[in-house]
Amino acid sequence: MRGLTRAFALGLVLAFIATACTGGGTTTASPTAAASPTSTRPKFDLATYQYSLQTKGKIRIGTQEDNPPFSVKTPATGKWDGFDVAYGREIAKAIFGESDDPDKFIEWVPVTSATRIPSLTDNKADVIIKTFTINEDRKKQIDFTDVYFRTGQRILVKKDNTSIKEAADLAGKTVCAQRGSTSEQNITTATSGAARPLLLDSYPACLLALQQGQADAVSTDETILFGLAKADANTKIVGKYFSTELYGIGVKKSAGGDRTGFVDFLNRTQVAMITNGTWAKLYEQYISPVSFDKKRTPDD
Amino acid sequence: MPGGIAFEFPQLYFIGLWVTIQISVLGLLSALIIGTVVAVMRVSPVAPLRWIGAAYVEFFRNTPLVVQLFFLFLGLPLIGFRFSTDTFEHIFRGAAIGMGMYHGAYVAEVVRGGLLGVDRGQIEAARSLGLSYAQMLRYVQLPQTFRSVIPPLGNIGIALVKNTSLASTIGVTELLFAAEIVESRTFRAEEAFMAATLLYLALTIPLGIAVNALERRMLVAR
Numbered sequence: 001m002r003g004l005t006r007a008f009a010l011g012l013v014l015a016f017i018a019t020a021c022t023g024g025g026t027t028t029a030s031p032t033a034a035a036s037p038t039s040t041r042p043k044f045d046l047a048t049y050q051y052s053l054q055t056k057g058k059i060r061i062g063t064q065e066d067n068p069p070f071s072v073k074t075p076a077t078g079k080w081d082g083f084d085v086a087y088g089r090e091i092a093k094a095i096f097g098e099s100d101d102p103d104k105f106i107e108w109v110p111v112t113s114a115t116r117i118p119s120l121t122d123n124k125a126d127v128i129i130k131t132f133t134i135n136e137d138r139k140k141q142i143d144f145t146d147v148y149f150r151t152g153q154r155i156l157v158k159k160d161n162t163s164i165k166e167a168a169d170l171a172g173k174t175v176c177a178q179r180g181s182t183s184e185q186n187i188t189t190a191t192s193g194a195a196r197p198l199l200l201d202s203y204p205a206c207l208l209a210l211q212q213g214q215a216d217a218v219s220t221d222e223t224i225l226f227g228l229a230k231a232d233a234n235t236k237i238v239g240k241y242f243s244t245e246l247y248g249i250g251v252k253k254s255a256g257g258d259r260t261g262f263v264d265f266l267n268r269t270q271v272a273m274i275t276n277g278t279w280a281k282l283y284e285q286y287i288s289p290v291s292f293d294k295k296r297t298p299d300d
Numbered sequence: 301m302p303g304g305i306a307f308e309f310p311q312l313y314f315i316g317l318w319v320t321i322q323i324s325v326l327g328l329l330s331a332l333i334i335g336t337v338v339a340v341m342r343v344s345p346v347a348p349l350r351w352i353g354a355a356y357v358e359f360f361r362n363t364p365l366v367v368q369l370f371f372l373f374l375g376l377p378l379i380g381f382r383f384s385t386d387t388f389e390h391i392f393r394g395a396a397i398g399m400g401m402y403h404g405a406y407v408a409e410v411v412r413g414g415l416l417g418v419d420r421g422q423i424e425a426a427r428s429l430g431l432s433y434a435q436m437l438r439y440v441q442l443p444q445t446f447r448s449v450i451p452p453l454g455n456i457g458i459a460l461v462k463n464t465s466l467a468s469t470i471g472v473t474e475l476l477f478a479a480e481i482v483e484s485r486t487f488r489a490e491e492a493f494m495a496a497t498l499l500y501l502a503l504t505i506p507l508g509i510a511v512n513a514l515e516r517r518m519l520v521a522r
Contacts, residue, residue, distance in 0.1 A: 174388075185485075209374060214377060
């Protein structure tokens with residue numbers, strides 16, 4: 001299919017250059033503007049990756065099964081839900097057109113923190129939307145979109161804990177974090193290696209370890225801690241941000257033009273989502289119930 | 301050089317390897333002890349002992365090792381028991397005991413087969429010579445059993461060494477854990493796991509050779 005796309009691109013090289021010069025603005029109309037209930041699919045330049053996805057009729061979205069409030073797969077129904085999940089559905093709509101059930105165009109790929117990059121480089125997923133912190137090391141391996149969510153790392157402890165108030169208090173304490181995440185490295189940095197990291201596969205497992213006294217604290221991005229604190233009323237979130245986490249959507253680096261225009265397209269989709277209030281709606285639906293605040297853009 | 305990354309992160313790889321060796325040795329010893337006791341229970345003349353032995357084997361053989369490890373790690377503290385007040389000691393001991401209990405079920409089945417393989421006439425002869433049941437086991441039935449079950453025990457031992465990698469799921473910093481940490485820091489997945497593979501082979505291949513050598517020696521003695 002990619003070969004075919006490339007052949008089209010060769011044949012239409014003039015058209016391609018023309019649209020590239022105008023920034024592609026005419027070929028990638030805002031999805032919401034283009035989409036009325038009866039409208040057909042959005043139109044894309046033939047050389048772009050979003051076009052080849054549209055032709056294929058499927059986008060593979062990698063996210064985690066137990067990462068509330070961002071992504072949760074309900075075991076009973078097999079349905080996915082959460083901020084990252086809803087964001088993924090918006091992307092699917094932007095590619096395949098408005099739909100009551102965008103999931104019919106989506107293949108959900110379960111990933112963990114450690115498998116996010118390999119599932120892109122091994123071409124198991126088209127995008128990773130999973131509280132994915134943008135950093136320089138990762139940028140060498142994959143491409144990121146613009147920041148779609150901004151948060152920072154804080155600390156979750158039991159309600160009756162009075163000894164841990166800030167990151168510095170974690171020295172000598174057992175701190176649970178997810179293996180292969182930036183949280184683990186931030187803990188080590190913030191305590192100059194004096195904390196004892198207990199590294200597990202997911203944050204619900206960390207919460208269990210905290211509840212049973214196997215860990216003194218859980219530390220990761222505040223938004224994930226919100227989800228845990230909501231699940232257990234006997235816990236509280238303490239301390240100031242000791243890191244800034246900027247989440248982006250991960251995409252495989254374009255090799256031989258196989259991801260042409262994709263990151264730009266995702267960025268434009270996000271601008272449209274912020275402009276038309278979809279982003280704010282998702283934040284209100286998924287994040288506000290645990291954070292008790294409202295945001296209209298990631299930078300609020 | 302394949303696996304050269306291990307020397308860039310010796311702190312992670314070789315400490316991880318050492319933890320893997322410790323869990324393997326402790327797990328193997330406890331598996332042998334548990335397995336032998338359960339096997340003797342399963343062939344004993346006392347019916348309730350046979351039932352308990354059978355229940356043990358069926359339970360531990362038919363539930364996933366990861367689930368058993370999680371139970372030891374987080375389930376036991378729920379009912380107020382932990383192997384150590386220190387979390388890292390708790391998960392280390394939990395992993396070693398988990399290895400022993402799970403593989404003990406397999407050892408029990410192998411040893412039971414060996415016990416049943418001993419000629420009935422020898423057992424009756426021993427008993428009629430005035431040996432107690434325990435003496436008969438000790439001097440007649442068990443020695444012959446261990447000689448005949450060395451190859452299948454070797455298989456269980458090798459499986460145990462590889463299964464220690466599951467201890468990483470409860471946070472034990474063993475060899476696979478080390479490889480995953482290195483992978484997440486360097487993104488050199490192929491190299492990171494190649495190094496772990498080679499180190500696992502460095503444990504399992506000599507173990508296999510040792511088992512074969514032991515088997516040959518025991519055959520000559522027979």
